[in-house]
Amino acid sequence: MAASRRPLAPDEPNRRAEIVRAASRLFAEKGYSATTIRDIAKAVDMQSGSPFYHFKTKHDMLLAVVLEGMATITRATRAAAARGGTPREVFDAMLLAHLEQLLAEDGRHFAATLLHEGHHLEPAALKELIAHKDTYEAMWQKALRDLKRAGNIGDDSRVTRLFLMGALNWTVQWYRPNGGRTVKQIARQISDLLLRANA
Amino acid sequence: MAASRRPLAPDEPNRRAEIVRAASRLFAEKGYSATTIRDIAKAVDMQSGSPFYHFKTKHDMLLAVVLEGMATITRATRAAAARGGTPREVFDAMLLAHLEQLLAEDGRHFAATLLHEGHHLEPAALKELIAHKDTYEAMWQKALRDLKRAGNIGDDSRVTRLFLMGALNWTVQWYRPNGGRTVKQIARQISDLLLRANA
DNA sequence: CCTACCGATCGGTAGG
DNA sequence: CCTACCGATCGGTAGG
Numbered sequence: 105m106a107a108s109r110r111p112l113a114p115d116e117p118n119r120r121a122e123i124v125r126a127a128s129r130l131f132a133e134k135g136y137s138a139t140t141i142r143d144i145a146k147a148v149d150m151q152s153g154s155p156f157y158h159f160k161t162k163h164d165m166l167l168a169v170v171l172e173g174m175a176t177i178t179r180a181t182r183a184a185a186a187r188g189g190t191p192r193e194v195f196d197a198m199l200l201a202h203l204e205q206l207l208a209e210d211g212r213h214f215a216a217t218l219l220h221e222g223h224h225l226e227p228a229a230l231k232e233l234i235a236h237k238d239t240y241e242a243m244w245q246k247a248l249r250d251l252k253r254a255g256n257i258g259d260d261s262r263v264t265r266l267f268l269m270g271a272l273n274w275t276v277q278w279y280r281p282n283g284g285r286t287v288k289q290i291a292r293q294i295s296d297l298l299l300r301a302n303a
Numbered sequence: 304m305a306a307s308r309r310p311l312a313p314d315e316p317n318r319r320a321e322i323v324r325a326a327s328r329l330f331a332e333k334g335y336s337a338t339t340i341r342d343i344a345k346a347v348d349m350q351s352g353s354p355f356y357h358f359k360t361k362h363d364m365l366l367a368v369v370l371e372g373m374a375t376i377t378r379a380t381r382a383a384a385a386r387g388g389t390p391r392e393v394f395d396a397m398l399l400a401h402l403e404q405l406l407a408e409d410g411r412h413f414a415a416t417l418l419h420e421g422h423h424l425e426p427a428a429l430k431e432l433i434a435h436k437d438t439y440e441a442m443w444q445k446a447l448r449d450l451k452r453a454g455n456i457g458d459d460s461r462v463t464r465l466f467l468m469g470a471l472n473w474t475v476q477w478y479r480p481n482g483g484r485t486v487k488q489i490a491r492q493i494s495d496l497l498l499r500a501n502a
Numbered sequence: 503c504c505t506a507c508c509g510a511t512c513g514g515t516a517g518g
Numbered sequence: 519c520c521t522a523c524c525g526a527t528c529g530g531t532a533g534g
Contacts, residue, residue: 119503135423137336141529154503156530220419224334263484263492266477267470274469285462293462297497318519340513353519355514 120158122148125213128169132216136166136224167229170222173214174236177205181243191250192299198247199291202272207279207287216276241265256299268298319357321347324412327368331415335365335423366428369421372413373435376404380442390449391498397446398490401471406478406486415475440464455498467497 126147130139141162142152159165184201185194206215222233248260248268257264271294279290325346329338340361341351358364383400384393405414421432447459447467456463470493478489 135334135336137334138423140527142527151504153505153507153530157503160530162529224337259492259496261492263489264496266473267493267496270471270473270476271466271469274465274473277469278465290462293458293460294466297458297463297466339511341511350520352514352521352523356519359514361513 119148119150123155123158123165124168124172127165128173128213128217131166131169131221132213136162136217136221163224163226163229166217166221167225167233169214169217170225170233171236173211173218174233174240176211176214177202177218178236178240178243180205181240185243185247191247191254192256192295195247195251195256195299196291196295198244199272199295200288203275203287203291206273206276207281207290209281212276219273219276241269244268251299268294318347318349322354322357322364323367323371326364327372327412327416330365330368330420331412335361335416335420362423362425362428365416365420365423366432368413368416369424369432370435372410372417373432373439375410375413376401376417377435377439377442379404380439384442384446390446390453391455391494394446394450394455394498395490395494397443398471398494399487402474402486402490405472405475406480406489408480411475418472418475440468443467450498467493 123144127139127144130143130147134143141155144165145152145155148155155165159168180201181198184197187197188194189197205211218233222230225233245260245262245265248257248265251257252260275290279285279287322343326338326343329342329346333342340354343364344351344354347354354364358367379400380397383396386396387393388396404410417432421429424432444459444461444464447456447464450456451459474489478484478486
């Protein structure tokens with residue numbers, strides 16, 4: 105599934121990574137289908153056929169973007185959870201980590217592509233992505249279970265998790281970096297909304 | 304902005320409406336850019352050039368889908384709110400109306416296109432859509448304000464509304480008609496989640 | 503990674 | 519609404 109690549113010399117500029125980054129931005133802004141290989145090539149100062157030296161197909165580029173986005177969010181949220189604390193402290197740290205990856209300057213195009221363009225993957229790749237997503241969301245289900253045991257929420261069902269994911273992932277649609285609200289404030293606000301009864 | 308059309312004879316099959324319906328399904332399933340005029344034509348048993356008898360451009364088809372989706376959801380939610388009752392009764396009726404339009408067999412492709420493909424509109428059309436959306440969401444802001452006055456929620460800010468919209472609109476991503484949960488149950492569950500403290 | 507290119511497909515149109 | 523078509527563009531490739 106992963107595209108092949110040459111071993112990378114120590115100080116060689118990583119053109120492949122540049123392509124992935126440019127692709128993430130273009131896929132996020134214009135959509136996968138409306139983005140052409142020529143768009144991507146131009147964004148990294150290549151000729152139109154050259155990206156195919158790094159990737160076999162356009163679908164492989166999408167897969168690279170989507171898997172990197174998924175891996176980054178998973179890593180950040182898992183690390184936040186691993187720092188420990190009360191269920192609410194863990195939950196708040198996870199909220200912040202998730203939103204930072206979604207909304208930060210350097211990662212938001214990966215996240216947006218992940219959330220909106222994943223369905224353009226071929227069946228086998230889509231299955232792989234969904235497996236990663238299920239693993240990721242299981243972390244959240246566990247966090248909700250711990251919150252319930254601690255009496256912080258009344259319902260830790262699957263639907264509650266899906267509402268939470270919706271509220272979080274929808275921020276991509278409306279958050280603006282200079283909108284006067286920090287990511288930390290947004291994370292705090294959803295925490296208050298869900299846990300208000302026992303704050 | 305709206306595409307022109309002939310006056311419609313009483314029992315003449317409305318081919319234009321058939322095109323819009325087929326387009327909504329294809330745009331929702333494959334995305335605007337990946338859907339071809341030939342796909343749409345085939346879905347309504349026309350030749351590839353014939354849809355252009357009804358619409359000047361592919362963008363006009365998208366606009367028709369998106370405006371019809373927006374109008375339908377607005378109409379249903381406004382009617383629900385107009386039935387009156389306590390702030391919570393009004394809110395619950397609005398939740399159900401919104402989710403029914405989003406998830407029901409006959410409207411979900413319009414809603415999905417509205418939520419995911421709107422950004423492919425040209426600037427003027429996009430602006431028109433955003434104006435409709437703002438009007439619609441103002442209804443929800445008012446409902447939240449009434450809930451707060453009645454003591455049902457603690458925070459009726461803009462961000463609360465956006466979290467709510469996210470939780471609701473995200474259902475499109477995971478709801479399956481035969482998933483064992485009815486739309487009514489889902490509406491009830493999000494109402495309980497938000498208003499739990501004062502249930 | 504560039505040059506030069508190919509076959510396929512696309513949105514859209516003229517004329518009936 | 520169909521027939522027949524056009525110019526533009528697309529993903530991808532061979533050869534260097």
